[in-house]
Structures are given as structure tokens and as C-alpha cells.
Amino acid sequence: MKALLLSEYKHLALTDMPEPEIGPEEVLIRVKACGICGSDVHGYDGSTGRRIPPIVMGHEAAGTIAEVGRNVKDLVEGDRVTFDSTVFCGHCFFCRRGQANLCDHREVLGVSCDDYRRGGAFAEYVAVPRRICYRLPPELPFSHAAMIEAIGVAVHAVSLTPIQINDTAVVMGAGMIGLLTLQAAKLAGCGRVISVDVDDTRLEAARKLGATHTVNAKALDTPEHVKALTEGRGADVAIECVGATATIQNSIASVRKGGTVTLVGNITPNIELPLQSVVARQIRVQGSCASSGEYPACIDLLSRGAIRVEPMISATAPLDKGPEWFERLYRGEPNLMKVVLEP
Ligand SMILES: [Zn+2]
């Protein structure tokens, strides 16, 4: 089969590789669409240590069943599916209490690090355990279905955030996860959703997708602006989708006393925390990792158009154009959001 192999850092090439073999509990998927994730772009040059070559990346995908393992009885060839990026074991302490995202033996498709190497979906075929697959409705395009993994991240973060009807939420960052999170926050009952970014094009997209207010953090003092919109109190919750000191500090300063800040962005290992502001104002700061059990809801939300992804898809391209698109994303070409490869 053809696969996009990262043979060394910053070098991707369409390569002939053996088709993956499947175990009794696994299925072979004919990949129809696979999104390029920010983490793939960051892994491409070795800076994250999570894409050690050689590796076929890709974990935001959808396709059809090509073959099923001996013990798989409820899927057949041709079924349209998507799958979680997290391969969980199903029997550790965390899996058994319904937190597959925290599995002790967690592996992520298309990742190779010091602990494991697992081939991903920038390929004609990928093998995955049956237990991470979900059936897709017939009318949902594969390129949209490839975004379900990211929708899961947003829906999980919002589910962890205590939101009451008509609350005000700040969503820090209007990249793909931020744009999905603001839609999920509205669905969860937020009356006002304030999207914050430094890029006006992204803020424009945020408004189109339902943000009631937008703040360009380069032009305005975010916490002051949020307070002005909330009778001087601050927002009830903030969901942080960037992961840097400045944006986390702004999130903390933008919530009211007793508010919650949910951290999703994860680009820096350490940040500087304004401890006294968190403690004295009794702020809850919590992390949110991947998703856990939200896939069926995400598939339904996307199929019904309650969550929209098409404004975020900048391009779809065949697999052999992958190296070019990786380069363009890596160079940080403006106005590029999600690029979906179609093997
Ligand atoms: Zn991803």
C-alpha cells in the first residue's frame, strides 16, 4: 500500500509499505480522509519527541472497513467508520472506571515516542482495534468525519467545565480547537461566548460560528474587556485552547471569583501561574485531555449540523500532495487551518 512515511525529520515521502496485519480483535480500515493535526506539524521537525522516525503519522481519520479480525462480529466490509485516536487497553484501573483517555497503556495512532510506535492513517490502510471504531451515518462526508476526533477534544473540555444556562464563557484561541469549543460551549447553554485571538481572520470565523463577542488580544486588554461585558465581574468560565503563559494568565484574570478555567492547549511544558489570584479568588483550574466516551455525541452533533466543521477545512488533497501541505503548514502560511488528505 501507499503511505506517507516520515523517514527522517522534515522528510515525508509517499512510500510503498506492507499492508498492516490485523489481530483477532482488530479491523483493517481503508482510509478515505485523514486530517493533518497541529501535533503532526509540531512533531514533523522532532521538536515534540512524539514522532520519532520512521513513522506514518495521522490520527484524525475516517474510512471504510476493508477486513475484520476473527472475533469481530458486528462490522462488515464496506461499513463507514471513524475511530478514536486513543488506543486504550480496556482493563486497567482507568479504563474500567470509564476514563479511557487516562488509560495506563494509552497509545495514540500515528505517534512514535520512547514508549511505543503505532502506525497512523496517512496511508491507504490502517489497523485499529474494533473497540475504538464508531459507525458513521451514510450522508456524512469522510472529510468532515475526519474532524470528529477534534470535536471530541472540544466536547470533552466543555463537559468537564461547570456551565449553567446563560453563563458567559471565554474561549481563548480561535484555531480549530477554539472554534469547535466555542460551538460546544453554546450548545452547553452559554448565553455569551467571547472568542479571543490575535488574528482577525480567525475572529471573523469565530463570529460566523456563533461567538457573541470577539476580542483581538493585540488590540484590547482581554480581562478588562471581559469585565466590561459582565458588569465588572468576569466570565463564569474560560476554556483555554492555546497553552502559553500569557493566554493562561489572561484566562485566569478573565473569570469571576469562583470561576473555572479549563486548560486544553498544551504547547509548553511549564507556565507561570498567578497563584494568589487563583487561591484568593477561589478559581478552579483543571486540565482536559483528549476525549472519553464523547464520540457518539460528536458524530450526532456533526451530522445534525449542530457543530459545523466545513469553514475550518482549508483544503483537501490526495495523499501524494501531503509533503507539500506539511511544508506549507510548517512554514506557518497564513489563513491555513485544517488540511485533509484523501488517500
Ligand atoms: Zn490531533
Ligand SMILES: [Zn+2]
Ligand atoms: Zn487502560
